[in-house]
Amino acid sequence: MKIKTTPGERIFDAANVLLMLLLIVVTLYPLWHVLNASLSDSGRLMGHSGLLLLPQGFNLDAYKLVLGNPAILSGYRNTIVIVVAGTALNLAFTILGAYTLSRKSFMLRNPIMLAIVFTMFFNGGIIPTYLLINNTLHMGNSLLALIVPGLISSYNLIIMRTSFQEISESLLESARIDGAGEIRILLQIVIPLSMPVIAVMILFYGVGHWNSWFGAILYIRDRDLFPLQLVLREILIQNSTDSMMAGAAMGDREAIGESVKYATVMVATLPILFIYPFLQKYFVKGVMIGAIKE
Structure with a gap:
């Protein structure tokens, strides 16, 4: 039997999902940044500032x-x-x-x-x-x-x-x-x-x-x-x-x-x-x- 959920429960579930996704991003991004930086070309890495979503070159x-x-x-x-x-x-x-x-x-x-x-x-x-x-x-x-x-x-x-x-x-x-x-x-x-x-x-x-x-x-x-x-x-x-x-x-x-x-x-x-x-x-x-x- 399918359990019906109220609008409040659906809002609560959606908020939980968004919170978990935010925590995943906050947890994984530092490791992803370090991995991309380690694979980047040294010269291009020094010239880059801000978020590093992909390697700057490959080395x-x-x-x-x-x-x-x-x-x-x-x-x-x-x-x-x-x-x-x-x-x-x-x-x-x-x-x-x-x-x-x-x-x-x-x-x-x-x-x-x-x-x-x-x-x-x-x-x-x-x-x-x-x-x-x-x-x-x-x-x-x-x-x-x-x-x-x-x-x-x-x-x-x-x-x-x-x-x-x-x-x-x-x-x-x-x-x-x-x-x-x-x-x-x-x-x-x-x-x-x-x-x-x-x-x-x-x-x-x-x-x-x-x-x-x-x-x-x-x-x-x-x-x-x-x-x-x-x-x-x-x-x-x-x-x-x-x-x-x-x-x-x-x-x-x-x-x-x-x-x-x-x-x-x-x-x-x-x-x-x-x-x-x-x-x-x-x-x-x-x-x-x-x-x-x-």
């Missing part, structure tokens, strides 16, 4: 300079190591912690959860954390300093704990009656049933590692260990593009430098944009776990 020299820069390549390598190793460790420890805290038989789960929630509101501060990691744990100037301190996110732990609590206790009890231990129950029952929230955790942790630069600027001194975002920061903020334009004339360096900045942004952004669609289908289902009680 891939900026990408050749960026991909030929050893700092970019080493930054990619370090970032991939951080993202892969960090996300794997994040997931492992978050799953173990969440499963333990989701079991009603664990007597200390309430005090431990209180301590975990406490860390969401209060922390030791930058200086004590720096002294702990650099002087006490001796992780300074290593990639471990970018992985270990954020091994478990309290927010993600609570989300995953809530997801595990939604699994029927009768199902787990039947597995115990059949002789399954807690490790087997976790690996063969809980984790397969929790793939949506695990996919969300991969997205949260992975994007967090990919975009992180503040920890690197605190703890990393060796340029060979710089992650990609720290290299990107140098190029965009400190304007360190001269090493990529050794053969360019002095008058062309400013124009080429602008194209190189835009190309660097695209090189640093595209990988995570390509990964997101494969996890997006789990995103809504995962973050809604525990939101509705029946």
Whole structure:
């Protein structure tokens, strides 16, 4: 049966559509502008002002300079190591912690959860954390300093704990009656049933590692260990593009430098944009776990 809508509802729906279209344009245009600028001819780009809807000419020299820069390549390598190793460790420890805290038989789960929630509101501060990691744990100037301190996110732990609590206790009890231990129950029952929230955790942790630069600027001194975002920061903020334009004339360096900045942004952004669609289908289902009680 077709549901009739009132004129007010149709106006409301039209306003919603227009608002969503406006948000899409506002969200996508900056990325579209950067893409067009990175593909534009450097000289014509410098002479253009205002909105950039299409590339000004077509030139891939900026990408050749960026991909030929050893700092970019080493930054990619370090970032991939951080993202892969960090996300794997994040997931492992978050799953173990969440499963333990989701079991009603664990007597200390309430005090431990209180301590975990406490860390969401209060922390030791930058200086004590720096002294702990650099002087006490001796992780300074290593990639471990970018992985270990954020091994478990309290927010993600609570989300995953809530997801595990939604699994029927009768199902787990039947597995115990059949002789399954807690490790087997976790690996063969809980984790397969929790793939949506695990996919969300991969997205949260992975994007967090990919975009992180503040920890690197605190703890990393060796340029060979710089992650990609720290290299990107140098190029965009400190304007360190001269090493990529050794053969360019002095008058062309400013124009080429602008194209190189835009190309660097695209090189640093595209990988995570390509990964997101494969996890997006789990995103809504995962973050809604525990939101509705029946």
